[in-house]
Amino acid sequence: MADAPVTDPVYQTDALIAEDIDAYLAQHQNKTLLRFITCGSVDDGKSTLIGRLLYDSKMIFEDQLAALEADSKRVGTQGGEIDFALLVDGLTAEREQGITIDVAYRFFATEKRKFIVADTPGHEQYTRNMVTGASTADLAVILIDARKGVLTQTRRHSFLAHLVGIRHIVLAVNKMDLVGYDQATFDAIVADYRQFAAEIGITAFTPIPISGFKGDNITTAPSANTPWYTGPSLIHHLETVEVDTTTAQGLAFRMPVQWVNRPNLDFRGFSGLITSGSVKPGDAVRIVPSGKTSTVTRVITMNGDLDEAVAGEAVTVCLADEVDCSRGDVMAAAGDPPESADQFEANLIWMSEQDLIPGRAYWLKLATQTVSATIHQPKYEIDVNSLEHLAAKTLKLNGIGVVEVTTDKPITFEPYAASKALGGFILIDKLTNATVGAGTINFSLRRAQNVHWQALEITREQHAAMKNQQACVLWFTGLSGSGKSTIANMVEKKLHRMNRHTFLLDGDNVRHGLNKDLGFTEADRIENIRRVGEVARLMADAGLIVITAFISPFRAERDMVRAMLPEGEFLEVHVDTPLAVAEARDVKGLYKKARAGQLKNFTGIDSPYEEPESPEIRIDTTAMTVEQAADLIIDRLIK
Structure with missing residues (x-):
């Protein structure tokens, strides 16, 4: 079929429609x-x-x-x-x-x-x-x-x-x-x-x-x-109404890195969305939190190189130097970088039907950073009707409070009043992956800036080598009456005969001293395990084989302690005993009191026990003796 002549009315109408559409879209x-x-x-x-x-x-x-x-x-x-x-x-x-x-x-x-x-x-x-x-x-x-x-x-x-x-x-x-x-x-x-x-x-x-x-x-x-x-x-x-679109462009350059773009050995760029300021070739930039500096050589978009990119644009930035930079880092103006800290005060809006549990570890997502964070007991809850500051131990659904947040490593941030992108975060439950809270950072805590790690000349490896052993933490977990303490005692006795340097932290013993101020609520149980984990880490730093015997009913807290130690030095020992068997033993009469309602928040009765999903060692006390269990653990430890 021949092409329609340009004088064809239908062709002219279609062309006019196309022009109108193009003009409308433009x-x-x-x-x-x-x-x-x-x-x-x-x-x-x-x-x-x-x-x-x-x-x-x-x-x-x-x-x-x-x-x-x-x-x-x-x-x-x-x-x-x-x-x-x-x-x-x-x-x-x-x-x-x-x-x-x-x-x-x-x-x-x-x-x-x-x-x-x-x-x-x-x-x-x-x-x-x-x-x-x-x-x-x-x-x-x-x-x-x-x-x-x-x-x-x-x-x-x-x-x-x-x-x-x-x-x-x-x-x-x-x-x-x-x-x-x-x-x-x-x-x-x-x-x-x-x-x-x-x-x-x-x-x-x-x-x-x-x-x-x-x-x-x-x-x-x-x-x-x-x-x-x-x-x-x-x-x-x-x-x-004048929207603050230009405000972000007038601030210092910030770009949270989303992705390291390296399609081949000849190209390496850092991709992200510019949240404030502008960037162009020749600019000096700093990678936060590492502090490494370099110079921008190219600013690239899908449509080619740019002479300058501004807030709101997604770009790939190439640098003159091979600096260490990955997802979660922030590329910033070299002379005006954002802060980094691991403790700060924040406003928190609680969005979960399950109450906030102070001391529990949640995932905190801020810009492209994801870290483990714990929320302390709220400083106060805000009554939005009267604006009163109310004392609070937790936050319930839709509650709004001011809290202190501690992260497991420093994060790069700015106060929310200065930057929504680097000042706003969400909290995610580690078990369910549900978003449970949203927060805005007010400022970093002074202690986060004033307390620094002291460099020590004798390393943890040297401490362990002097004792001719590999430091580790044997973490026994199981129901009350499962036999944790009995097996842990036998393991320590056998290791002692082998001239190994050990220390046993028992749940009951620790509550007589270090943790005597804690009860058995979910929040207190979490704090109990956090403190014990910190002590166990310090003992492992001294080169000891640390043996702990705690119910430690929640996976999140056992994972928290695991994260405190180098990979391979936390061995989770699940003393797997059915509830009926543990209750039949009931050496201390605790199950009887719990069943009678005289003992609240007792694990296995009115408080849950979350079994380990993949422990390093599993002990079935219905199928082996204490001696056999101890030998199994030592074989795994001294292999």
Whole structure:
């Protein structure tokens, strides 16, 4: 078939359509993007407002509009008119209850700007969902029902929005149509909110009277129902608010390294997203935390080399020197590097139904860094209603507190107020891999900067060589009555006859001295094992064979002690005895007391025992004698 002539009307029409599409895409590509959230109390009209914005910005297809009209008639909540909330409330449970449960993200655009809006839940039990939506937002629209005024959730969401670094706040007083567009009602709500906002550090906000249902002051046209209001409409404010996109570019260069890009021996680059500042060939950079310096030779993107790259761009940076740099390191301006520390104070929002366990090790993820971290008992919990600082031993679901965090190695960070990218982190449960908390770093603790390792001239290897042995920790774990202490004693006696230098740390003995201040709650059990682990490590540094006999019921804490020691020096010995057998022995009468309710938090009865998944040694006490068990362990140790 011959090519169509350029004079063909169909060809010309297609060409014009293609040109229009290209022009449309080019126009939208150059628009700035604003991420914002809507939040507030239940039934303040968040979903209705977003539905109205989508409708007015022509972002609803004809089939969606037809389905919306049909759903609105079926639900019948708006007297036959369109129920815009149904555009966003997609879950069946949300529609049935008339509430928002999950975070719903929607995209829309106007002639001036592109938007991604997150509709966040109003219920307190879904506060963690709200924090998820707020974590990437530039602006928060706090909705208030004009009939109800400032409520508990209004305060909670305002506090959380401020806590996660949102500095642009819109106070949208909604449902003005239901109070007759009364100016006095609006002014009273604004005054009430202003007083609370000042207490939590919100210095400025933009109040707008609106009706999400009727459309008043939503679009660019001012509403005739509020002649007393002379400020911007909501959409006009969203289109014109100055987002802090340039702030990050004005700061010092920071790029968390995501990947070492080495496709062949002739190329080595470091890939990541620039979180602040800019970088160009010739710049001096420093790798943190190692402190090594070098000079940038190339800045590369998928489209080729750049003369300069700025915050928000994903690049590969090549250096003049072969410096040690890997994922988790931060490439920074040589003259203005970020801090590194292993202890700091942070605000923590707890997002798990299981309470925070002080002393337990969690994974902490900050930028591209992942480290093991423990959370100390909260300094205090914050009551977001009264802003009181309350004493707390833990944090429950949706609790907010100030805590001290200790990591197993220094991490590179900046205070959250200066950098969201290097100041915000999440906590992950090591067992379930569930995200259990989100935090913002305030500052490093002074003791983290003032306490340093003292270099010692006699090494741990020299200590062990002097004793003609390999230092290690034999960690016996099992139920009470399993025979841990009996077998551990026999092992030490046999090693002593072999002229080995040993020391036995027994659970009961340690609680008479070092750990006499600890009880048997889950948090105290964790601290008990942490202290014993530190002592065992010091003894192993002295070249000893350390034998410990502790129930140590939680895998996370046994793994914590394993991580304290060099690879191969922690031998986990699982004294595997069925509960029924251990309880039948009941030498100390503890099971009997636990069954009678006289002994709380007893392992195997009302507190769990997490069996080792892959111990170095497993002892079945129903199939071998104490002597045989001891010989098996020594054979494994002296092989």
